[in-house]
Amino acid sequence: MNGIRLTAVLVLALACAGLPARAQWTKQKHSDPSAAGAPQGPQAAPRTMDEVIQRIVLNEGRTMKEITSHQPLVETYIQNLKEDKELGFIPAGDKYFIGRADFSRGVNLIPLTEGDGKKKFGLGGIGKFFITPFLPEGFLQMIFLDNTSFDREHYQFDFVKREFLGEIRCLVFDLTPQKRAGKGLFRGRIWVEDRDFNVVRFNGGYEGAKASDYYHFDSWRTNVQPGLWMPSFVYSEERNLQYALAKRLDFRAQTRLWGYNVGHASQEQELSRILVESSVDDQSQGANDLSPIQAQRQWDRQAEQNVADRLEHIGVLAPSGEVDKVLETVVNNLEVTNNLDIQPEIICRVLMTTTLESYTMGHTIVLSRGLIDVLPDEASLATILAHELGHVLLGHRLDSNYAFFDQLLIPDKDTFHHFYFARTPAEELDASKKAMELLKNSPYKDHLGNAGLFLAAIEKRAKEIPNLVSPHLGDRVPLIADLNTASSAETSDKSKQITALPIGGRVKIDPWDDKLSLIKSKPLGTLAEREKMPLEVTPFMPYLVRYGSAVSKQPPAQAAAAPQAAEKPAEQPPSAPGSTPAPAEKPKDPPPPSR
Numbered sequence: 001m002n003g004i005r006l007t008a009v010l011v012l013a014l015a016c017a018g019l020p021a022r023a024q025w026t027k028q029k030h031s032d033p034s035a036a037g038a039p040q041g042p043q044a045a046p047r048t049m050d051e052v053i054q055r056i057v058l059n060e061g062r063t064m065k066e067i068t069s070h071q072p073l074v075e076t077y078i079q080n081l082k083e084d085k086e087l088g089f090i091p092a093g094d095k096y097f098i099g100r101a102d103f104s105r106g107v108n109l110i111p112l113t114e115g116d117g118k119k120k121f122g123l124g125g126i127g128k129f130f131i132t133p134f135l136p137e138g139f140l141q142m143i144f145l146d147n148t149s150f151d152r153e154h155y156q157f158d159f160v161k162r163e164f165l166g167e168i169r170c171l172v173f174d175l176t177p178q179k180r181a182g183k184g185l186f187r188g189r190i191w192v193e194d195r196d197f198n199v200v201r202f203n204g205g206y207e208g209a210k211a212s213d214y215y216h217f218d219s220w221r222t223n224v225q226p227g228l229w230m231p232s233f234v235y236s237e238e239r240n241l242q243y244a245l246a247k248r249l250d251f252r253a254q255t256r257l258w259g260y261n262v263g264h265a266s267q268e269q270e271l272s273r274i275l276v277e278s279s280v281d282d283q284s285q286g287a288n289d290l291s292p293i294q295a296q297r298q299w300d301r302q303a304e305q306n307v308a309d310r311l312e313h314i315g316v317l318a319p320s321g322e323v324d325k326v327l328e329t330v331v332n333n334l335e336v337t338n339n340l341d342i343q344p345e346i347i348c349r350v351l352m353t354t355t356l357e358s359y360t361m362g363h364t365i366v367l368s369r370g371l372i373d374v375l376p377d378e379a380s381l382a383t384i385l386a387h388e389l390g391h392v393l394l395g396h397r398l399d400s401n402y403a404f405f406d407q408l409l410i411p412d413k414d415t416f417h418h419f420y421f422a423r424t425p426a427e428e429l430d431a432s433k434k435a436m437e438l439l440k441n442s443p444y445k446d447h448l449g450n451a452g453l454f455l456a457a458i459e460k461r462a463k464e465i466p467n468l469v470s471p472h473l474g475d476r477v478p479l480i481a482d483l484n485t486a487s488s489a490e491t492s493d494k495s496k497q498i499t500a501l502p503i504g505g506r507v508k509i510d511p512w513d514d515k516l517s518l519i520k521s522k523p524l525g526t527l528a529e530r531e532k533m534p535l536e537v538t539p540f541m542p543y544l545v546r547y548g549s550a551v552s553k554q555p556p557a558q559a560a561a562a563p564q565a566a567e568k569p570a571e572q573p574p575s576a577p578g579s580t581p582a583p584a585e586k587p588k589d590p591p592p593p594s595r
């Protein structure tokens with residue numbers, strides 16, 4: 001087993017010659033046939049701690065097998081930190097990586113962009129902060145407690161206590177490698193749900209030859225199917241990590257996994273739906289020939305639909321859901337108060353990624369999950385949507401070549417090269433001008449202070465977080481110059497100003513089917529400057545629930561990596577995007593919005 005687990009996350013640029021540069025992984029050794037993916041039948045409840053531990057080991061082997069039979073998308077975002085007198089630590093350089101996990105021969109990641117391979121991953125951010133390369137596979141490795149030797153020969157289990165994680169009651173154990181069990185073993189704490197005895201969280205690190213070989217991490221799983229807990233979040237952090245020649249590393253990183261079952265379930269559902277209804281989008285009723293303009297519209301919509309379907313299939317675009325509806329309500333508010341009747345109607349969708357970006361394809365507006373997460377309030381959301389609506393109104397069109405189906409049959413790794421929706425600088429400028437016109441007539445016109453601060457904060461921090469603000473498919477967060485000058489003086493009490501939320505504060509991902517929902521967390525009251533952490537990486541603290549429980553369908557109150565999500569300064573009547581905005585009155589006179 002020696003050498004098997006040398007999955008150094010941090011490959012020292014100079015000293016790595018002797019270390020394997022990527023994760024090595026062998027098929028798990030659990031030879032117990034009952035561990036090999038046998039369905040989880042009703043078993044007698046274990047009566048002794050010995051039996052409990054046996055059950056944990058057995059289930060972990062089964063989980064391991066299940067994990068490696070999937071190819072989820074894996075996204076890692078890393079922020080390097082530097083010390084700041086007022087704020088503690090602030091970002092100074094960042095890294096972003098997205099790829100599809102491939103467990104067929106070890107722990108591998110296939111990048112979604114060819115350019116994002118290992119070579120490029122080493123350098124970036126602001127120059128010298130990233131002389132140390134991070135290895136994407138290293139972060140993926142952190143979803144495994146121990147994929148070769150998780151048993152009592154290798155580990156001592158010490159029961160600590162019972163504890164609730166969300167609504168899940170857990171047994172907590174401390175895990176230490178047995179003497180002479182080998183290197184690269186996990187040392188830390190595990191949480192095991194006390195019904196079926198699956199590991200739901202583990203926190204610690206792998207023991208290496210040197211402290212700098214492995215990072216510390218906190219790894220969480222989600223109950224995605226009955227009895228099945230799959231890795232979904234990993235938080236990692238190091239402070240003052242010495243490496244190479246007197247070099248020092250401080251960083252925080254979030255890894256998210258999703259798309260375990262994307263592309264399978266929806267097709268099956270679609271097929272069974274067709275078999276039942278025996279018609280696909282039946283247009284025979286009241287069918288008329290289309291006028292040329294209608295034909296063009298339909299052609300364009302087909303292109304939009306094609307691209308959306310393809311991106312959803314890859315796992316990059318979330319399936320239609322409740323978050324789309326929130327965005328569409330805000331778009332509707334803008335339309336109604338500006339006396340607009342846009343045909344075909346605007347559809348909003350959400351990109352699964354953490355990078356801050358937005359774009360419009362035809363009449364479909366797309367915002368990234370990461371962007372929605374960090375917006376301070378509904379007026380800021382409206383500002384971004386108004387810009388995109390500007391593109392629609394100005395007739396900036398999608399390449400309608402996408403209406404040809406051969407354009408869509410591309411390998412995963414070409415996704416971000418093939419699809420590209422960015423606009424020219426001139427179009428961006430025009431859309432921002434249009435956005436200002438729309439906002440002036442909208443219910444948000446008196447509440448744009450935070451939006452101005454938000455856009456200014458992105459500009460100000462862009463150098464420290466270049467990868468977070470760099471889009472993959474669309475445009476970066478727009479500049480709206482008028483907004484900045486018009487409203488930055490509005491909020492005078494600095495302690496109540498929230499310029500941007502920490503990363504990951506609003507939208508919750510179902511890692512199995514990619515469905516998104518809004519996190520509803522409690523307001524936190526006054527925050528110290530240090531606690532605001534705009535655009536920063538924070539630890540994950542998900543509220544765990546069982547599959548199918550009532551709570552799992554309705555995001556719980558405490559579930560928040562960043563509990564500021566529901567923070568709503570009292571002087572900001574338009575609600576935060578975390579709550580459902582009130583639709584404007586349907587009558588299409590431009591009304592003074594009632595509140």
Ligand SMILES: [Zn+2]
Nearest residue numbers: 423428431475
């Ligand atoms: Zn734009």
